[in-house]
Every structure is written in structure tokens, then in C-alpha cells.
Amino acid sequence: MKPARVVVTGIGVASPLGLQLDELWRNVAAGAGAAREWPDLAEQGFRIRAASRIGSFEAPELRRGRELALHAARAAVEQSHATPPRNTGVFVGSTMGESAAFERAAEGAELDLEDFSVDSFTRALREAFDLGGPASSIATACAAGNYALGAALDALRAGRIDFALAGAAEPFSRLAMLGFSRSRAMAPDACRPFDRRRNGMQLGEGAAMFALERAEEAERRGVEPLAEVVALGLSCDAHHATAPLEDGSGMRRAMRTALEYAQVEPRCVDWINAHGSGTVRSDAAEARAIRELFDGNVPPVSGSKGALGHALGAASALEAALCIAGLRAGVVPPTFGHEVEDPDAGLRCEQRALEQPLDIALNNAFAFGGVNSCLVLRRWAN
Amino acid sequence: MPGAEAMGELKLATPYARGALPALDEEATLDRLCAELAPLFAPPFDAERSSLAVVSSNAGARSAVEFWSQAQRVGLAVASPALFPWTLANAACGRLAREFGVRGPNYTFSGRAAALSSALQQLADDLHFARVTAGWIVAIDFAGPSRARTLFAALRAEEAHHVELVSTAANRRAHSRLCAAAQLRRLIPRSN
Numbered sequence: 001m002k003p004a005r006v007v008v009t010g011i012g013v014a015s016p017l018g019l020q021l022d023e024l025w026r027n028v029a030a031g032a033g034a035a036r037e038w039p040d041l042a043e044q045g046f047r048i049r050a051a052s053r054i055g056s057f058e059a060p061e062l063r064r065g066r067e068l069a070l071h072a073a074r075a076a077v078e079q080s081h082a083t084p085p086r087n088t089g090v091f092v093g094s095t096m097g098e099s100a101a102f103e104r105a106a107e108g109a110e111l112d113l114e115d116f117s118v119d120s121f122t123r124a125l126r127e128a129f130d131l132g133g134p135a136s137s138i139a140t141a142c143a144a145g146n147y148a149l150g151a152a153l154d155a156l157r158a159g160r161i162d163f164a165l166a167g168a169a170e171p172f173s174r175l176a177m178l179g180f181s182r183s184r185a186m187a188p189d190a191c192r193p194f195d196r197r198r199n200g201m202q203l204g205e206g207a208a209m210f211a212l213e214r215a216e217e218a219e220r221r222g223v224e225p226l227a228e229v230v231a232l233g234l235s236c237d238a239h240h241a242t243a244p245l246e247d248g249s250g251m252r253r254a255m256r257t258a259l260e261y262a263q264v265e266p267r268c269v270d271w272i273n274a275h276g277s278g279t280v281r282s283d284a285a286e287a288r289a290i291r292e293l294f295d296g297n298v299p300p301v302s303g304s305k306g307a308l309g310h311a312l313g314a315a316s317a318l319e320a321a322l323c324i325a326g327l328r329a330g331v332v333p334p335t336f337g338h339e340v341e342d343p344d345a346g347l348r349c350e351q352r353a354l355e356q357p358l359d360i361a362l363n364n365a366f367a368f369g370g371v372n373s374c375l376v377l378r379r380w381a382n
Numbered sequence: 383m384p385g386a387e388a389m390g391e392l393k394l395a396t397p398y399a400r401g402a403l404p405a406l407d408e409e410a411t412l413d414r415l416c417a418e419l420a421p422l423f424a425p426p427f428d429a430e431r432s433s434l435a436v437v438s439s440n441a442g443a444r445s446a447v448e449f450w451s452q453a454q455r456v457g458l459a460v461a462s463p464a465l466f467p468w469t470l471a472n473a474a475c476g477r478l479a480r481e482f483g484v485r486g487p488n489y490t491f492s493g494r495a496a497a498l499s500s501a502l503q504q505l506a507d508d509l510h511f512a513r514v515t516a517g518w519i520v521a522i523d524f525a526g527p528s529r530a531r532t533l534f535a536a537l538r539a540e541e542a543h544h545v546e547l548v549s550t551a552a553n554r555r556a557h558s559r560l561c562a563a564a565q566l567r568r569l570i571p572r573s574n
Contacts, residue, residue, distance in 0.1 A: 044458070047458070095471070096471070102446040106446075117443075122493075134500070135496055135500070138489070138490070139441070139471035139472055139490040139491070139492040140472050151500075175446060178461055179449065179463060180466075182463035182466065234486070235487070236434070236476075236484065236485050240480070241477070241480075242467050250485070369475065370476060
């Protein structure tokens with residue numbers, strides 16, 4: 001028996017290039033980039049001051065992540081034209097939760113840090129929408145958004161819930177800014193995914209939340225889905241605390257597993273939204289994984305971390321939103337920051353928006369600890 | 383390897399381990415935990431088709447505070463990056479995966495009772511959909527300001543096992559609190 005089709009009926013985002021998906025997509029497709037220098041980082045003594053932050057989003061310092069998640073969730077629910085039922089499942093991912101709380105605690109503030117964990121985002125969404133269904137707070141770092149969507153997919157297919165809110169949120173983290181910078185993983189000037197001159201990541205922030213339901217339910221409600229969530233593939237390198245397997249085998253396994261679960265052949269993939277963090281090792285491993293899986297027939301590849309920065313736990317959720325926007329528009333967006341192909345990595349990214357029919361997209365997300373995820377998304381067609 | 387055991391209201395028919403560790407930093411705690419859990423990860427198992435989940439309400443918290451605190455003391459320009467990887471909540475699960483060679487799905491659930499429920503449901507789904515043939519859930523309550531010791535509990539489930547967990551009233555026994563003070567559900571391979 002075929003599994004139930006699960007669709008996205010609403011998307012909300014908060015990003016450095018837009019607080020609504022239309023605005024975000026327009027900017028990314030036009031080749032915009034959000035990174036700039038921040039005077040407050042210089043004042044605080046950071047060596048690297050460039051980041052992609054949402055300057056226009058105001059929120060209490062210790063609850064910025066929660067507010068980003070709520071902003072995105074409200075927009076997703078509104079677009080879905082649904083009143084989330086009480087048993088709605090809530091699946092939220094993040095890396096650090098409210099990083100500012102940990103920083104303040106280190107500076108002497110008396111805080112119960114469990115109130116500021118990833119779980120605090122989930123609780124906030126359940127409270128905001130008065131929900132009592134299953135909930136997961138997923139702390140799988142840079143893959144958390146994909147994981148959240150996968151959890152919603154399972155719960156909907158199993159019939160445990162009829163509606164889901166899933167996604168991820170990550171407020172800007174000075175702690176992460178320092179950690180990546182001191183670990184020599186951060187680019188001093190720009191993030192250049194898969195570029196020959198790439199020299200690190202740039203930090204971002206944001207949130208993306210999705211309203212999901214079974215396709216039959218959306219049809220019953222008279223709502224046109226935005227896209228279909230088909231499958232999630234996962235693997236773990238079990239190799240190193242931070243560096244991926246050089247041969248990309250763990251990343252390749254996640255992608256291959258996703259395609260197997262989706263019952264999609266590699267040749268049917270129209271677009272890969274790469275993780276493309278801009279670091280030397282991770283991009284090289286991912287490039288090798290993609291080349292070997294697709295055996296010379298690599299579909300168009302793009303990456304958005306040059307444009308948006310690396311929003312850590314929220315990155316894969318924001319990028320899933322971009323995948324859906326791209327599938328609907330029939331456009332692979334340009335890869336901001338990719339100008340010169342790295343001959344060693346051997347992976348070219350689209351530098352201009354590419355218009356072509358798109359049906360299947362892969363959303364790659366790889367995290368510290370060798371945690372690998374690949375989400376298969378399909379343009380909605382009834 | 384522990385066999386079936388009863389812990390108050392909690393009955394398990396699957397390999398299980400539990401215990402307490404002294405208050406150490408997270409890296410040292412994980413080193414000790416790996417030694418404690420080694421029997422639970424005894425082969426055979428299919429490394430690529432086994433899942434590993436950590437459930438914790440405070441994984442990474444102590445390291446995050448210590449990392450930022452050190453940076454404030456010595457200055458950002460010379461802060462040591464050594465502790466940074468441990469500030470991420472999923473560092474513990476990565477450490478366990480490396481120790482025992484578990485290369486399938488790797489999960490970290492943040493929270494207490496609800497997080498354990500999520501982990502159990504995920505394991506049930508992964509087994510049911512044949513994404514894995516074995517899985518471990520490790521619940522860790524790291525030592526910190528409000529607790530003197532790190533508490534842990536872990537279970538292993540495979541196709542042939544099922545775990546029956548029952549709702550309990552508040553249980554003051556420190557070891558079982560991790561697993562028992564939650565709404566839990568049957569975890570049984572389904573036939574459909």
C-alpha cells in the first residue's frame with residue numbers, strides 16, 4: 001500500500017532577506033546577499049564582524065528564537081487557511097535554543113537554562129495555538145529543520161495527527177559566532193559555496209515553519225498544496241566531532257536512502273539544494289558525495305548560505321522553503337558567492353537563476369557530529 | 383548485558399542500563415558513559431541500519447556556559463575553541479555514535495518527559511518502516527546547578543523485542559525518574 005501523500009499548505013519565514021517567503025524568494029532569485037559588517041560585533045571584540053542578521057526583527061534578547069518561530073508559524077498557519085486542531089503535531093528544530101540565555105548565564109544572570117532550550121520554542125508554539133498533540137524538540141544542529149519535517153511526515157502518514165506545524169528557528173548566537181571563528185571555520189569576508197576561493201562559513205539566523213497535512217485533507221478543505229514532502233534520508237558518519245568523512249560516503253548514504261524511500265531514481269532529480277556551508281572540507285565532501293551518487297549526471301546544484309548566511313538549526317528549514325518556492329516557480333536560484341568552480345571539488349553551482357521545469361528537489365543538510373540528512377520535495381501535482 | 387528487569391512501575395522486556403556518574407564536564411561524562419553503556423552496544427548489529435537517540439533537557443548547557451565564561455575571562459580574541467563542539471546539544475549523540483560505530487539515523491531530543499516520548503515514537507516508526515533493525519535511546523540528565531550527579535538510562539530495541547512502558551505516578555527514585563515520570567506508550571512492531 002502506498003504511503004499517504006503529505007503536503008505543505010502554508011509556509012512562514014523570518015530571514016535576513018525577508019520576513020515573508022515571497023520577499024525572501026524574490027531576493028534570493030535576484031542574487032541578493034544579506035551579509036554585512038555589524039558595529040556591535042566590533043565593539044564586543046569579535047575579530048570577524050560580518051554576519052547575516054535580521055536587523056528589522058525586534059524581540060526580547062532572551063526570547064528572540066521563540067519570537068522568530070512564532071512569527072514563522074503564524075504566517076504558515078495563515079497561509080494554510082486552517083484552524084489547527086487540538087491534536088496538531090508540533091515539531092521544532094534548533095541548534096542551541098536561546099543562545100543569548102546561555103551567554104547571559106555565563107555573565108552571571110540567574111537563569112534556569114532548561115527554560116531556554118530548543119524545547120522552549122515547541123512549548124511556545126503549542127501555547128500560542130492551544131495545541132495538545134504530539135510534539136518533538138529536535139536538537140540536531142544544522143540538520144534540525146529537515147528532521148522536523150521528517151517527523152511531521154511520519155506522524156501524518158501514520159495517522160497519529162491530522163495537521164502539523166514543523167520547522168526550525170535559530171536566533172543569532174554570539175557564542176556560535178565566537179566558536180566558529182576561533183575554530184577557523186568562519187570566512188573573514190564572504191561565504192563562497194563550492195568556490196575555489198572558499199574559506200569558511202558566515203553566520204546567519206532565522207526561522208521557517210511549515211503547515212503540513214495529508215493531501216486528501218487539503219483537498220477536502222479546498223486548499224491547493226504548495227509542495228509535497230516525500231521522504232527523509234538520514235545517516236551518521238560516526239567519524240569526528242566536527243569534520244565530515246572526507247570521501248562524503250555518509251552524506252551520499254543519506255541522499256541515496258532518501259531517494260530509495262521516495263522511490264525516485266537519481267536521474268529523476270531536477271535540482272539539489274546543497275548544504276554548501278562554504279568550508280573547505282564540508283563542501284569538498286558534499287561535492288564528492290553528489291558526483292558519485294549521480295555518476296556524472298549531476299542535476300543543477302545551488303546553495304543559499306552565501307546569500308543568507310548559515311542559520312544553523314534553521315538553515316535546512318529556510319532552504320526547504322526556498323526549494324518549495326523554486327519548485328513552484330520553475331527556477332533554480334543563483335548561488336550567491338559561487339564565482340569560480342573548484343576544480344578539485346568538481347561541482348559547479350548555478351550562478352544565474354535557471355528557469356526549467358522542476359519536479360523533484362533534494363534539500364541537503366549536514367551537521368556537526370557527522371549527522372547527515374536529505375529531504376526529498378516534489379512540486380505539487382494532483 | 384542486562385536482561386528484562388522491573389523498576390517499580392516500569393517493566394521492560396528489552397536490554398536496559400541505568401546509573402549515575404559524578405559531576406564532570408560533558409566530555410569526561412561521555413567518556414565514562416561510553417564505558418558504562420558498552421555492554422548494551424554489544425554486537426551484532428547492522429551499523430548503517432541502527433539508530434541512536436539521546437534525550438536530554440540540558441545537553442550542551444554546561445559547556446555553553448563554560449565556553450562563554452572562559453571567553454569573557456580571557457578575551458574573545460584568544461578564547462579556546464576546544465570546548466565549542468560540546469556546546470551543541472547533539473554532541474553527546476555524536477560521541478556515542480563514534481564510540482559504538484552506529485551509523486544510521488542519529489537523533490537528539492531536547493526536553494524531559496515529552497522528549498522521551500518523541501524518542502520512543504521515532505524508534506517505533508523507524509522499526510515499523512524498516513528503516514532500522516536496531517536502535518538505542520540514551521536519556522541523560524547532566525549534572526549541573528540543580529543536580530549533583532549525572533543520571534542516565536538507556537535501552538536497546540530490535541525487531542524481535544518490544545518495549546512496554548506504562549504511565550506512572552511521580553516516582554522519586556532517582557534512577558527511574560528519567561524514564562518513568564512520563565506518559566509512555568507501547569512500542570511494538572506493528573504487523574501492517
